[in-house]
Amino acid sequence: MTRDERRRGGYTRRDFLRGTALGSLGWGLAAQVGCTQDRPPAAAAQPPPTPQPAPAAADKPKVVIARRPDAISEDGQTVQSPAVAEMLTAALRELTGKDSLAAALGTWVRPLDCVGIKKTLMMTPTHQELVDALWAGLQQIGVPAANLMTWDRNRGHRGYADGKMEEIEYAANHVCKVCSEWAHVLINLPGLKSHWLSGIGVCLKNWVGAVNGVNVMDQDVAFPFHGDSCADLGMIAAHPAFQGKMKLHIVDGLRGLFEGGPQVNPQYLWNYGGLIVGTDQVAVDRVCLDIIQKRRNEFKGEEWPLNPPPKHIMVAAEKYALGEANLERIQVVEV
Amino acid sequence: MAGPTDAMVLLLTVAALSMAGCRATPEEASAAGQSAPSASAPTEDPADAQFRQAIKTAGLEASGDLAHYSRQTLYEFMDGGAERYLGYTFEALTTGGARRPDGEAFRVELYRFERSADAYGLWSTDANGEHPPVGQRAAYGYGLVQMWQGPYVARVYHEKYRDSTRETVLALGAALVQAIGEEGELPPLLARFPAEGRESDPVFFHLHTALNHLYYLGDANLLGLGAETDAALASYRRGEHRAKLLLVQYPTAEAAGTARQGFVREYLERTPTEHAVLTRLEDGKWAGAAAWNEPAPAADGAVLCIVLDATDRLVASDLIGRQPSGPARAGRRGGSRP
Numbered sequence: 001m002t003r004d005e006r007r008r009g010g011y012t013r014r015d016f017l018r019g020t021a022l023g024s025l026g027w028g029l030a031a032q033v034g035c036t037q038d039r040p041p042a043a044a045a046q047p048p049p050t051p052q053p054a055p056a057a058a059d060k061p062k063v064v065i066a067r068r069p070d071a072i073s074e075d076g077q078t079v080q081s082p083a084v085a086e087m088l089t090a091a092l093r094e095l096t097g098k099d100s101l102a103a104a105l106g107t108w109v110r111p112l113d114c115v116g117i118k119k120t121l122m123m124t125p126t127h128q129e130l131v132d133a134l135w136a137g138l139q140q141i142g143v144p145a146a147n148l149m150t151w152d153r154n155r156g157h158r159g160y161a162d163g164k165m166e167e168i169e170y171a172a173n174h175v176c177k178v179c180s181e182w183a184h185v186l187i188n189l190p191g192l193k194s195h196w197l198s199g200i201g202v203c204l205k206n207w208v209g210a211v212n213g214v215n216v217m218d219q220d221v222a223f224p225f226h227g228d229s230c231a232d233l234g235m236i237a238a239h240p241a242f243q244g245k246m247k248l249h250i251v252d253g254l255r256g257l258f259e260g261g262p263q264v265n266p267q268y269l270w271n272y273g274g275l276i277v278g279t280d281q282v283a284v285d286r287v288c289l290d291i292i293q294k295r296r297n298e299f300k301g302e303e304w305p306l307n308p309p310p311k312h313i314m315v316a317a318e319k320y321a322l323g324e325a326n327l328e329r330i331q332v333v334e335v
Numbered sequence: 336m337a338g339p340t341d342a343m344v345l346l347l348t349v350a351a352l353s354m355a356g357c358r359a360t361p362e363e364a365s366a367a368g369q370s371a372p373s374a375s376a377p378t379e380d381p382a383d384a385q386f387r388q389a390i391k392t393a394g395l396e397a398s399g400d401l402a403h404y405s406r407q408t409l410y411e412f413m414d415g416g417a418e419r420y421l422g423y424t425f426e427a428l429t430t431g432g433a434r435r436p437d438g439e440a441f442r443v444e445l446y447r448f449e450r451s452a453d454a455y456g457l458w459s460t461d462a463n464g465e466h467p468p469v470g471q472r473a474a475y476g477y478g479l480v481q482m483w484q485g486p487y488v489a490r491v492y493h494e495k496y497r498d499s500t501r502e503t504v505l506a507l508g509a510a511l512v513q514a515i516g517e518e519g520e521l522p523p524l525l526a527r528f529p530a531e532g533r534e535s536d537p538v539f540f541h542l543h544t545a546l547n548h549l550y551y552l553g554d555a556n557l558l559g560l561g562a563e564t565d566a567a568l569a570s571y572r573r574g575e576h577r578a579k580l581l582l583v584q585y586p587t588a589e590a591a592g593t594a595r596q597g598f599v600r601e602y603l604e605r606t607p608t609e610h611a612v613l614t615r616l617e618d619g620k621w622a623g624a625a626a627w628n629e630p631a632p633a634a635d636g637a638v639l640c641i642v643l644d645a646t647d648r649l650v651a652s653d654l655i656g657r658q659p660s661g662p663a664r665a666g667r668r669g670g671s672r673p
Contacts, residue, residue: 010554012602017617077495122414153414196419196548208415216418226418228554229547262416265461266477266496308547311554 010228016309060331061280061324063287066091067334071273072254079254084275085133088250090335091277092137101133102140108247109185111142116183116245117150120206123262124191126252130275131189134250135160149178152209173241174213174222180241188249188281192256192272192288198230199310201261202288203249203281204322207236229308234316237281249284251276258295270295282323283330285313290327382429382445385514389443392510393503395433398440404428422542423457424449433507439500441507444490451486451519452565456539458483460549467505470512471519472536475501480508485519524565524584527638527659532650537569537582550579550643557601558583558639559594571654578621578645580654584638588628591637595626598641611655613648621645627658 071083085101092104109115115138119126131150138148145159149166156168156178171180179186188203195201208214211223218224223239225232237246253276259268272291278284289310296304317325324330380403390397402412405427409417412428420428426447433441448454455472464476470484478493478500491508493500522539538549541564543556549568552558560566565584571577585591596607603614603622613623622643629636638659645651 012553012555012557013551014602014604014616016551075495075497123416196416197544201415205415216421229544231554260461263413263419265463265481266479266492267464269477269496305551307549307551309551 011311060329061278061283062095062331062333063276063278063280063283064091064094065274065276065287065332065334066094067272067274069271069273072271074271076255076269076271079127079129081129081132084127084129084254085136087275088130088133088137088277091250091275094333094335095277095279100140101137105134105137105248106141108187109138109141109143112147113143113184114147114182115143115149116178116186117148117189118186118206118210119150119152119189120191120209121152122209123264124193124255124257124269126189126191127254130250130252130254132161134187134189149183151176151178170212171241173239174211175239175241176210176212179210179245183245185247186242186245187247190249190251192251192253192276192291193261194258194268194292194306195230195261195310196263197226197308198233198312199306199308200285200289200292200313202251203285204233204237204312204316205230207242208233211236211239225312229311231311231315232319233312234282234320234322237316237322238320246281247279249278249281251284251288253288253291256292256295258292258299268299280323280330282313282316282325285310285316286325286327286330287332289313380427380429382427382447385511386429386431386443386445388514389507389510390431390433392513393433393507395435395441395503395507398432398434401429401431404430418544419460419548420446420457422540422545423453425453425457435500435503439497439503440494441500441504442490442492442494443507443511445511446488446490448486448488452522452539453541454486454488454519455483455521456541458488459536459538460540460545462536462538469505469508473508475505478504480504482508482512483519484512484515485517487515489515522565522567524567524582524638527582528567528569528580529571529654529657529659532571532573534570534572537567539565539567541566546581550581552643553602555601557594557598558641559585559590559597564590571650573647573650576645576647576650578647578650578654579643581641581643582638582659583641584636586636588626588637591626591628591639595624595639598624598639611652613642613651613655615648619646621648621651623651623655625655 066087068083068087070080071087072079089101092101096104096107098104119131139160145163148159150157151168154168156166157163158166169177171177173180188206190202190206193201195205198205214221214223216226218226223236225235253272253274255269256272257264257269276284276288293306296306314325316322383401386401404412406421406425409420409428426449429445431443458472458481461481462474464474467473467475469480470482472483474481478496478498480491482489489511491504493504525537528537541562543560546552546560563586568579568581570579599605599607599612603612605612605614611623611625613621615621624641626637626639640655640659642651642654
């Protein structure tokens with residue numbers, strides 16, 4: 001049986017060791033699974049992946065990391081709202097080249113647009129301080145309260161701080177009506193976290209809370225993504241109901257989770273004190289993978305591979321054309 | 336018992352939100368709570384009495400009602416994470432709250448499994464940390480203790496994960512263990528791991544998804560893991576050398592043989608033979624496999640021994656080169672789960 005024939009059944013760890021798995025995307029996952037430079041001759045004889053010219057910086061998707069160590073208290077219990085607002089403003093200014101939060105948000109949001117903000121409530125929820133900072137910017141643009149919905153799964157918050165809760169309905173296509181019928185603009189606010197089943201659960205994973213009728217057996221469902229370590233998670237963001245609406249992805253990295261998840265073991269929470277922001281959610285997820293992997297290695301003092309490898313990031317790029325998964329082709333800017 | 340009250344629903348939601356240091360708006364708490372009624376149980380659950388007794392023994396006061404989840408509703412408690420539990424013979428979860436006189440709040444989650452071995456298995460997948468003498472096994476860190484006791488796994492934690500509450504968390508855990516009472520046996524497979532150089536308790540599991548979280552071997556289920564296989568993974572350090580040993584217990588020798596051949600062919604990329612196979616991989620480490628048929632009276636089963644990430648050939652060879660001795664597979668109850 002040839003290697004190509006075997007690949008029909010998926011990759012193995014050895015493919016990552018060789019750099020032949022996902023190699024064309026420059027993943028560097030070989031390092032994640034413990035590959036060393038000390039390769040035996042047979043493997044060294046393998047032809048290397050064909051090098052591709054690096055794009056100019058202007059052509060690369062930009063991912064902005066804003067960090068403020070004082071944004072969250074040492075015990076992780078208190079968040080400084082001004083620091084979060086400052087980070088959000090700095091990140092969006094860098095991302096857009098505009099001179100204020102409102103002007104930056106105006107890149108994607110017009111005053112009368114209906115705006116859906118997808119937060120996460122599960123286990124490591126999006127910090128309200130980040131939602132507040134985003135609301136402030138949208139309010140400056142003039143988005144009416146009636147045109148603002150912040151939600152996860154079946155419940156949503158209509159408007160700003162004094163808004164009311166509403167039940168979220170789902171369309172016949174199993175996408176929530178916020179996304180499929182109502183919103184002109186969707187803003188994604190996931191957490192920075194590892195995930196037991198998919199490796200990490202950040203931007204692409206957060207949209208699971210925008211659809212219904214999913215189950216882990218993938219039986220009789222509209223979005224059968226659970227198999228193969230959730231490799232096909234990108235099928236949600238690629239659904240036509242979302243097309244042209246997913247404008248901005250802001251990862252809440254104030255306190256990240258680097259092992260397990262979604263159930264929290266506090267040994268694996270850490271104060272990253274940052275936001276990771278971009279318009280290309282695949283690129284943002286790829287940068288977040290790098291952040292989480294570095295923290296894991298730091299924690300153990302050696303390579304601590306993220307298991308399973310979060311293949312859904314590569315698959316989202318390659319199969320669903322949702323963005324850039326090659327770290328070398330992503331412009332990462334820290335502010 | 337009666338269905339959950341609004342106050343309980345609010346408490347649970349606020350507790351979940353506070354785990355990561357978030358403040359929840361009343362609207363959010365109310366919102367998340369509205370999906371909870373299906374989590375309630377119409378009748379008294381056996382765990383309720385254990386809960387109440389434990390909280391009283393620990394000198395705490397119960398806060399809110401208890402909530403119950405089944406295999407079917409566990410997703411409502413941890414969307415996206417239930418799969419980890421459903422990979423074992425998980426049966427039921429009871430959750431509740433407790434409060435200290437000074438107002439510090441604690442949460443208790445009590446997971447019941449059909450088999451004690453599976454309760455151990457679930458516990459073993461996240462056993463890092465300090466190991467206080469609470470229950471049959473326990474792991475503590477940052478205000479959370481996770482314990483195995485008989486067919487139960489318990490998680491007891493301070494809502495804000497403050498280590499300063501360690502004594503209370505452990506006292507509540509000990510009281511819960513006392514209320515549970517019954518002890519359980521370790522998975523028989525664990526007795527087959529060589530003791531020399533073993534760094535910690537083996538992690539016990541059944542499914543391919545669990546293996547891929549512990550050690551990513553490949554996308555395909557190369558080893559034919561499933562509900563009827565018992566598997567365990569342990570790390571070894573012998574001198575300066577390290578290795579991992581994976582043992583899989585199959586119900587038939589045929590199943591073990593098929594898995595061994597598949598692993599040798601697909602992963603080691605060697606021609607399967609009747610002998611143990613050992614090969615050096617691209618990272619310079621050794622991997623190999625050998626299958627051993629069970630002696631009578633359990634002559635229909637077999638154990639597959641796989642060594643991974645071995646930094647030394649001799650260590651690898653030793654780990655798979657001897658038939659692992661020990662008791663046969665545990666009896667099964669309850670059909671095809673997980």
